[in-house]
Amino acid sequence: MGAQIREYRQRIRSVSATKKITRAMELMAASRVVKAQQAVRESTPYARALTRAVSAVATFSNEDHPLTSEKEDVRRAAVVILTSDRGLAGAYSSAVIKESERLIARLRDEGKEVVPYLLGRKVIGFYRFRRRDFAAEWSGFSEKPTFDVAREVGERLVADFTTATDNGGIDEVHVVFTRFVSMVTQEPEVIRLLPLEVVEGEEAPDEADLLPLYDFEPGAGQVLDALLPKYVNARLFNCMLQAAASELAARQRAMKSATDNAEELIKKYTRLHNQARQAEITQEISEIVGGATALAESK
């Protein structure tokens, strides 16, 4: 009997320790998600200025740029997959991986060769474990992406995109990431990064504020050359920031339910522990009473 009580006590102790950890992780994720959301907001002025400039060039010149023109024969498609570095975030990483598998299956059906680019330890582990090939990997920043990483990834993608297909280049680039809709909703999403489509058009001009006829220095072509790679980086950076915010929100939720679960378990084990203790006491009493009666009868 005593052994059972001891076992319950041990269980309660271990679950309490787990609860402390999950509670701490929940609070940490909660405070970081606010920062991550702020980072998303702070990157918008840059993205907006770039979009405006790119659409200005697109509107006022008929420049064709390799980054914006569709290739006729798409044979190799890159898939960039953004996951987290650490687990304990519920279905966050697996949802992204599942979405990417769907996309890869679709691209294969269209007769394209798929070239994966992996960001985040979780998806790298997924590919390593299955011994699948991939083109490149980056990791170690998923909670707090910096622009330098976005630039590195963006430059690699642009370089591969501008390489001829036969020399290992790629014809289009898709990105699978998690869009941060709100604290409770994050959705895995696929966007096509290259060839570029400028998302927001130049806003309709006010009557007093007619579209200016820009002077391009040194020339529209060179301006576009300088702008478009930056635009790619900015979009990638935005995806990474949204993914980071989503990861933290997912972790917060996962850790909250883990904490709730731990509380539930503690409650359950406390009940069982009390029951066992009571049973032991009851048994001891009945043993004493039984012993006393037996003694009284034997006299």
Place this chain on the structure above:
Amino acid sequence: MALQVELVAADRKVWEGEASQVSARSIEGDLGVLPGHQPTLVVLTEGEVRINAGGWKSATVDGGFMSVDHDRVTIVAESVDASGMGS
């Protein structure tokens, strides 16, 4: 009439305000912007951007571009060292 200036880095807005003159280094040389400047989109090289907003402020950019239209100046760079911006 003054210029509305915005200095933007990839991860934050560095500075915003009114200024009477802006100068930046483009690929083809230094370029000064005064109110009433023609709409322009200029590619910048690594160098200093100087903004006269009641006293000169300066920041170092790693390239990027500057757009000017209707006295609105937007300077965009991936990274901006704003240690010379004061407050």
